[in-house]
Amino acid sequence: MTGTPEPTVHGAVRPAAERPWPPPNPPVDLPEPPVEPVLLTVHVSLRHTDPEVWRRLTIPGELDLGRVHDAIQQAMGWQECHLHRFSLSENPYDMPHFVTEFDIEEQDDEGTLETEARLDQILRRPGDTLTYEYDFGDSWTHTLTLEAIGPMPDPSRPGDPAASGASRPGESGSAAYPLVCVAGERACPPEDVGGVDGYEEMAAWVRSRYDPAQQPDRGVPAEDLRGWLPDGWDPDHFDIDEANAALARLAPRDTDTALALLPRELVEVVTTLSTPARFDLDDWLAVPGWGTPPTFTPDEAAALSTPFRVMLEAVGDGLNLTTAGYLPPRVVVTICEALDPDHEWYGMGNRENQMWPVLDLRKGATRLGLIRKAKGRLTPTTTGRKIRDDPQRLLAHVVGRLTSGLNGFDRLATLLALVAAAGGRWERDFRARGPVMESVCEVLAIRGWHRQDYGGLQTADVWHATADTFGLLEEMLRAVGNRGGEADLAARVARAALGAID
DSSP states (O other): OOOOOOBOTTSOBOOGGGSOSSOOOOOOOOOOOOSSOEEEEEEEEETTOSSOEEEEEEEETTOBHHHHHHHHHHHHTOOOOSOEEEESSSSTTSSSBOBOHHHHHHHOOOSOBGGGOBGGGTOOSTTOEEEEEEOTTTTEEEEEEEEEEEEOOOTTOTTOTTOOSOOOTTOOTTOOOOOEEEEEESOOOOTTSOHHHHHHHHHHHHHTTSOGGGOOOOSSOHHHHHHHSOTTOOTTOOOHHHHHHHHHTTSOOOOHHHHHHSOHHHHHHHHTSOTGGGHHHHHHHTSTTTTSOOOOOHHHHHHHTHHHHHHHHHHTTOEEOOTTSSOOHHHHHHHHHHHOTTOOSTTOOSOGGGOHHHHHHHHHHHHTTSEEEETTEEEEOHHHHHHTTOHHHHHHHHHHTTTTTOOHHHHHHHHHHHHHHHTTOOOSSGGGGHHHHHHHHHHHHHTTOOBTTTBSOOHHHHHHHHHHHHHHHHHHHHHHOOGGGHHHHHHHHHHHHHHTOO
């Protein structure tokens, strides 16, 4: 004799074998938000940790759960490497739970989007709780407990408590946006450490000053195990200033002006990133000046166009290449002396294949449509002939075609790096550009780019992808010779180049 079939949502019955799995996730019945904006004091506790890892945050109740997720990540110290879920139940897998865009698009899940639920619709009375799980493998489960409800601080009163000094959504100036960590204890566990059990093993080992008897059995030497931990990780240390500095980056910034000027392909990339993944991009897009059309004085145009004018003058009406396909040695010397009278280039010589700046300039001028190679001979293009004696037109042509001929990964990496330059992040020393290239690499990795043969994307891949365009930009700025104004000139060139893309 079989048991009685369970009723469906609509009261009909269905044999167990025919019931959908997983069961449908019903929408959450959310109340109306408060009439007046409120400030919530929320205790965030990482469950099952002893001693407890916790934070106390003041959070504007108007934040949706997607932004609350960002706040928890920053305040706790997580790296946003894994999926997450909010649930009204202590068990994050109970129904109903909130879903993300990823859940809907990739998992065919259903339910209420977390971005459609405000925190003040869920935590309404002191003692109300919300469950947040991060990393479904390690299962870091947090309990958010509402401790107090108060009014939002008055931005006209500088002394109002809990003011971070950032701007509120849709406002400008210094209106207080009080997403703040007011207290907390202990460091965030390392990512992928094996859940609470693995964290406690690692914490005990660190507290013992790496006593071999306390070393967790992970099948790797102690040196490799220590390399797994964040630099200087101390399980009992918590820096509230670092937490608030991280939270401050979540404050909305005015990037609309810059986004309106970017090519559609870039806008699509930026707007689909999570807030933390956009931190550096938003820094670049929020700097002043994006709304001012980039212009160049006659002297600036003459200097910036110098490398291409020198190349066009060297080619003249036509120039035979060597049998190996390179510029004649006398022409290489002429170009070097014109572009680098102080002989700063390394390896000065008269062989183009040994003088990579000259070789790269020739390739760049060809890509930009100023010269062409045919039957062992270089000649200026029709456009090159017309504009070689007009610095403003020559510069406009170069800037307008700076990204021409680039496709796929190389194009996207170059466009993102140009956004950095347009945002004032230009350094003459290429080694100082490392942080920018790392940021670009992270965005591209999030977008799904990877090395086909070797797996994970590397910063070196971004360096290689941007080398052609940024090599030309380097030579343009080298010709200016004003180190103090390079960042501003680079920003204007980059903005002009981005604005010229359809």
